[in-house]
Amino acid sequence: MSTSLQEIHGRLVAGIECLASSDEWRAMLEVSARFHRYSFNNQLLIYLQCPEATRVAGYRAWQRLGRQVRKGEHGLQILAPRRKRVSVEVEDEQGDVERVEVLTGFRVVHVFDVSQTDGDELADVRPRRLAGEVDEQLIDALARRVADEGFTLRREAMACSARNGYADFARRLVVLREGLSGAQSAKTLIHELAHVLLHRETDLSQREVAEVEAESVAFVASSVLGLDTSDYSFPYVARWSDGDAELVAATAERVIAAARDLLASVGAEDEASSTRE
Numbered sequence: 517m518s519t520s521l522q523e524i525h526g527r528l529v530a531g532i533e534c535l536a537s538s539d540e541w542r543a544m545l546e547v548s549a550r551f552h553r554y555s556f557n558n559q560l561l562i563y564l565q566c567p568e569a570t571r572v573a574g575y576r577a578w579q580r581l582g583r584q585v586r587k588g589e590h591g592l593q594i595l596a597p598r599r600k601r602v603s604v605e606v607e608d609e610q611g612d613v614e615r616v617e618v619l620t621g622f623r624v625v626h627v628f629d630v631s632q633t634d635g636d637e638l639a640d641v642r643p644r645r646l647a648g649e650v651d652e653q654l655i656d657a658l659a660r661r662v663a664d665e666g667f668t669l670r671r672e673a674m675a676c677s678a679r680n681g682y683a684d685f686a687r688r689l690v691v692l693r694e695g696l697s698g699a700q701s702a703k704t705l706i707h708e709l710a711h712v713l714l715h716r717e718t719d720l721s722q723r724e725v726a727e728v729e730a731e732s733v734a735f736v737a738s739s740v741l742g743l744d745t746s747d748y749s750f751p752y753v754a755r756w757s758d759g760d761a762e763l764v765a766a767t768a769e770r771v772i773a774a775a776r777d778l779l780a781s782v783g784a785e786d787e788a789s790s791t792r793e
Contacts, residue, residue: 521772524739528732529765531750535641536759543639550581552627558594562627563675565592569629571638578628583635591626598623643748645680649698654741657782658705662690664781665712669705680704683711703745706778707734713774727756729767729774736775740784 535541551573554562562569572592575585598621630638662669667688674693681692681704690708692701710733715726735749757763 521736521740521775522768524736525732525768525771527739528735528749528753529761531746532754532757532759532764533761535750535754536761538641540639540641541754541759544641547581547639550577552577554594561594562592566629567675568631571630572627574625574627578633578635581636581638583630583633583638585628585633589628589632591628593624594627595622596625597621641751641754643752645697646699646703646743646745646748647697650702650741650743652698654702654782655698655705658702658709661709661778661781662705662712665709667712681708683708685712685716699743700748702741703734703738703743703748706737707731709778710734710774713777714770724756724758725763725767728753728764729771731756732764732767732771733774733778736771737778740775740779741782 551571554572562572569592573581575591578585597619599618600620602618659669667683667690669690669692671692671694674691679693680696680700681690683690690705690712692704692708696704707730710730711726714729714733718726731749731752735745735753738745738749753764
């Protein structure tokens, strides 16, 4: 008896519940909270100095995380804001004065990549790109569906980004990262097509739900096509849902409908219909 799409989606929900309750997940969130979120300009500066950098932090921050920068390592220069507190009159009847913080400029500070440090292992429950290849006919069928939706498929190097792909509604583009394996390319294409199907007319101020839906479609459809995306999809969905399995479960109807639509469009009508409840 074939597994239903609902059951596949249920496996995703169960996986999020299990991951979000694990010690590894909690440890990763604690570590992530201690890493700075860098601006695009600083990300570019880091890339230009160390293209292979993955996780960077200051000298003291690494010590707090149980790691030590190795002697002789050169820091990566980035820009940190310089601020000072000034007195500002508040426009009210009392004429109060309030102390506020204002930006006065920038200063150069140094950060180090994890590869420049030794010490405790860091919790790492992040999406892992899929290895392996798939039948080129699947990629071709997904590419045709992109074209059918009025979008152009393009591959880009994305040197300064960790993204595997994106959908640009304004320019009607679906972009894939160059160099992905066939399996990762197929999964990413399904993810971006899910955005095209579900979110073209959606206010993406609720990006969290949109990303949960798109990757859930990728997981469900990929499972039917014989691709196990658990190591990528579970951490991805967990991060965007903040580990809220109920939020993931609430997307089931839209996710399953989109997955069934995409499966049919790539010639998997039999698989889509055999998993219909």
